[in-house]
Amino acid sequence: MAALFGARVRRLRTAAGLTQAELGQKTHVVSTRITQIERASGAKPTLALARSLDAVLGADNLLVDLWPYVYREAFPDWSRAFMAHAERAVFIGQYAAHVVPGLLQTEEYAREVLSVGLTLSSDAQLEERVAARMGRQERLHTADRPALWAVLDEAVLRRPIGGPAVMRGQLERLLEAAATPNVTVQVLPFEQGAHDAMGGSLTMLTLLDGSDVAYTEGAHYGQLVEEPTEVRQFVLTYDRLRAAALPPLMSLDMIRSVMEDNRGAKVPSRSERRRVAQEQLQQSGRGRLRGGGGRIPRRRARP
Numbered sequence: 001m002a003a004l005f006g007a008r009v010r011r012l013r014t015a016a017g018l019t020q021a022e023l024g025q026k027t028h029v030v031s032t033r034i035t036q037i038e039r040a041s042g043a044k045p046t047l048a049l050a051r052s053l054d055a056v057l058g059a060d061n062l063l064v065d066l067w068p069y070v071y072r073e074a075f076p077d078w079s080r081a082f083m084a085h086a087e088r089a090v091f092i093g094q095y096a097a098h099v100v101p102g103l104l105q106t107e108e109y110a111r112e113v114l115s116v117g118l119t120l121s122s123d124a125q126l127e128e129r130v131a132a133r134m135g136r137q138e139r140l141h142t143a144d145r146p147a148l149w150a151v152l153d154e155a156v157l158r159r160p161i162g163g164p165a166v167m168r169g170q171l172e173r174l175l176e177a178a179a180t181p182n183v184t185v186q187v188l189p190f191e192q193g194a195h196d197a198m199g200g201s202l203t204m205l206t207l208l209d210g211s212d213v214a215y216t217e218g219a220h221y222g223q224l225v226e227e228p229t230e231v232r233q234f235v236l237t238y239d240r241l242r243a244a245a246l247p248p249l250m251s252l253d254m255i256r257s258v259m260e261d262n263r264g265a266k267v268p269s270r271s272e273r274r275r276v277a278q279e280q281l282q283q284s285g286r287g288r289l290r291g292g293g294g295r296i297p298r299r300r301a302r303p
Contacts, residue, residue: 001069002040005050008066010038012057027052044070044128047135068135082203082215082224087139091206093149095188095197095241099161100170101150102133103140104177104185109170110134112162140182148177149184151241152251157187157258164261171259178252186245187254195244196237204238 013023013034020038021031027049037045037053045053047067054063068087086092094101099113107130114129139145152174160167178185188195203215214225214234225231246254 001066002044005045005063005066005070006038006040008059008062009034009053009057012059012063013038016057023053023056026056044131046131047138068132082222083136085205085207085213085215085224086136086203088207089146089205090208091147091149091204093151093204093206093238093242095151095153095202095238096156097153097197097201098155098159100152100156100174101201101203103137103148104150104174104183105133105137106166106170106173107134108166109162109173112166140177140180145182147182147184149186149242151186151188151238151245153188154190154254157255168259171255174255175252175259178248184248185251185255186242186248187251188241188245189254192244195241197241202234202238202241204235 013020016023018026019031020034024031024034027034029049033049035041037049045067047064050063050067053059054061057063068083092103094103099105100109102110105113110133111126111130114133115126140148157171161170174185177183199216201217203217205213205215207213212231212235214231216223216225216234225234245251
């Protein structure tokens with residue numbers, strides 16, 4: 001895909017009568033960067049550069065449309081199929097056991113998370129993965145954006161990744177995201193104990209045709225599950241996690257407490273959580289939760 005992208009850039013540049021140096025000037029990069037792109041050598045183009053090239057060369061979004069496929073090659077095989085499905089999902093439900101989900105990560109936090117792992121081979125690949133992750137977040141701001149419902153294990157908030165400044169920025173990002181209408185954030189407190197998804201993270205995707213797929217992921221592996229019987233079990237697991245987590249408003253309060261370095265953040269009792277949840281449902285009118293966005297999607301009847 002990188003070679004195809006480079007070939008298209010070269011063809012468009014030649015048709016426009018531009019040299020590599022001239023194209024570099026118009027897109028604010030050195031000519032050697034254009035050479036690397038056309039030869040599919042060196043670091044892959046960023047999304048910003050792909051957009052600039054597209055505009056200068058009059059590619060009618062061809063290069064922008066190719067860009068996600070170029071970056072998909074930077075990730076392990078087992079994650080590519082999941083990313084392809086996620087790009088078409090209308091609902092994304094995630095349980096994060098260890099780190100903030102990629103769609104809600106800041107660039108600094110993402111770089112820290114992606115810098116560790118057995119599948120990373122070079123600094124250039126790290127930057128490719130960071131750029132790709134940041135690029136995928138843009139779908140949350142498009143007209144056809146999916147509803148995102150993230151359940152974060154309390155460990156996600158407590159693990160100091162990248163130091164205090166990085167963590168504070170990341171927690172602020174969670175609060176900002178939860179204020180948008182298509183994003184809901186909940187926290188699953190430690191006191192809930194054992195649950196079915198303890199082995200790793202879980203993502204549920206609802207596609208445009210109403211079908212569901214599940215994706216489970218550990219540190220160095222991932223599995224896309226499409227068989228209906230297995231998917232139904234993961235749907236039940238995810239719904240149980242949402243039910244066990246703190247209500248959205250309490251979840252945001254807990255995030256603020258951790259952000260303020262209040263290590264003694266008090267986890268509300270079960271009776272208090274039930275009371276707040278009932279108040280939220282009464283205030284929601286038709287199921288919309290304030291302070292966390294999103295509507296719980298209606299699932300199709302299952303046999």
